Amino acid sequence: MIRKIRPALVCLLLAVGLAANAAAPATPSPKAGDIPPQVLGKDRKGDVVDLASQRGKIVIVTFWASWCGPCRKELPILGRLQQVIGHDALQVYAVNLKEPRADFNAIARSRSAPPLDYLHDAKGVVSEQYGIKTIPHMFIIGHDGSIAHVHRGYSEESLPEIVADILALLPEEVRNRQAGG
Template sequence: MIRKIRPALACVLLAVGLAAHAAAPTNPSPKAGDIPPQILGKDREGNVVDLASQRGKIVIVTFWASWCGPCRKELPILGHLQKVIGHDALQVYAVNLKEPRNDFAAIARSRTAPPLDYIHDAKGVVSDEYGIQAIPHMFIIGHDGRIARVHRGYSEQSLPEIVQDILALLPEDVRNRQAGG
């Protein structure tokens, strides 16, 4: 009897170990100073989004989902920053994390959706490359294409620090111009 249990137990333990390994991101999350993975997938028009094409701007890549309350609070703030600062100096990409296309589209196409560039990562390819384990998870990328700051989670208390991190990276002429410039 014990001989039969041991192989069965070993199979169960192996299956659990393989499932845990498969569920974990294969890459560590990039940190400040790193150059992040450059391809974010395709935008809603089907164009490949390549961060290399955004060099010279501040770029925010944030991972979110429709069921994530903190994400749903963060996105309008980022949309407002995008509108006030302008696309010439700031580009925000909101990467949807592993949701069915209908759930993603309901938010991204909503008339009340923040004015952001939305990317659907249904299979988690991009989120795995970025090592995403929890959301919201934001990367602020500087003019040089390197990650300047990483923010995990969102709270009203963290908002001033996030905004300050973004503003500190903007050139003085952008910080001092009229909103939406």
């Protein structure tokens, strides 16, 4: 009898363990006031991108994919902001979410690609750390390294508000200077 109970007990314990893992909450998305995960992976040159090295600047981390219409609308706007404000005050990282490398490279290397720092999160490691469930998903990080604003699943109509959030974080002298810093 014990021999029959033991396999049943093992199966029951395995089932409970699998159910507990399946029910385990995913990593929550950082919110305003939080310090986000610092390492975004490697850039296209192979250098590690660490947000700690960007303290003192406004940093935007946006998650996107080529099939996401709102993402494709936001990237040119962010690229223009990067050009106008300059890298001394603003740093934009566009993190591609789990697309094949060939698709990512086709966009990032395109002559029409906005001038941004593109990162490829092929396996979703960074997006998992950021709790990404929907895209577009943007984190606006203040001078102190904490998240000032989070925008998730937004449409093109939201972009003026997002730009206003970014500009409000910039010092007045940066907002008032000539384009390109």
